[in-house]
Amino acid sequence: MKAKLYSDLLRQSQAITEGEPNLIANLANISALLYDTVDDINWLGFYLTDSDNELVLGPFQGKVACARIPFGKGVCGVGAQSQETQCVKNVHEFEGHIACDSASNSEIVAPIVVNGTTVAVLDIDSPSIGRFDNEDAEGFQKIADFCSTLNWSK
Template identity: 65%
Template sequence: MSTDTLYRDMLNQIKALCADEPDLIANLANISALIYDQLDDINWAGFYLTRAPQMLVLGPFQGKVACVRIPFSQGVCGAAARTQEAQLVADVHQFSGHIACDSASNSEVVIPIVVDGNTVAVLDIDSPSVNRFDKADQQGLQAIGDYLQSLDWS
């Protein structure tokens, strides 16, 4: 299966999961489980939610225990939240200010979810392999992030 097909199918499944469910946390929990199940060679998939000014707080996820709070000023997730731009990091150990929540993680892609100009969350995917993610992964996950903007974040 091509990467484009994989992400298109995942997005369709996410839309179906969320269609009749208004609860944000329930939806994010199912989405993180779906991503964790569908993507090969990952060790963490989930969300950090903006719950305080310039601060991300752990949300629904799949994987090992994670950092609970990440300031917008730190790490790959913080960079995505702060710049409102996706972060594609081939080797997290080369990323200045990387936060090692799981020492087994070696590459990462983070998609900011922006609603009305504000970062409301980030979608964070980690892999134990260096250079696991490419532009096609980023684009597929960005399409999922774009859809997530339509959920009720209030």
């Protein structure tokens, strides 16, 4: 069932971005699509690489969030630095977790990599401990991989 959900979300992401060259418009629409479709999440959005070692808040859905996150810090920073999907069942057990919203209890971070460089991460938070599993991580990473094909030229 989850596989079909993520397959559908990937196709919808492709459809809503087709022909649109503006990166921010595309990321904004993808974040809205995912936030409105995926159950039991309280924040979803993108952090964009702003320098060689820092992420800055990009298009998102949810409450006010941290504006900047250094690579290697928190779940987002670790995902950006390692270029590996992070699936954290309980963020309170993640060493160095950055609590932008105290209501968040589990998180997935899917890195977006272009030509070997992390250009952004897709960050998804849930108020439920254990909300995410490997199927969710794989599904969101496929969407992040699609996002790497968008227009990242500055």
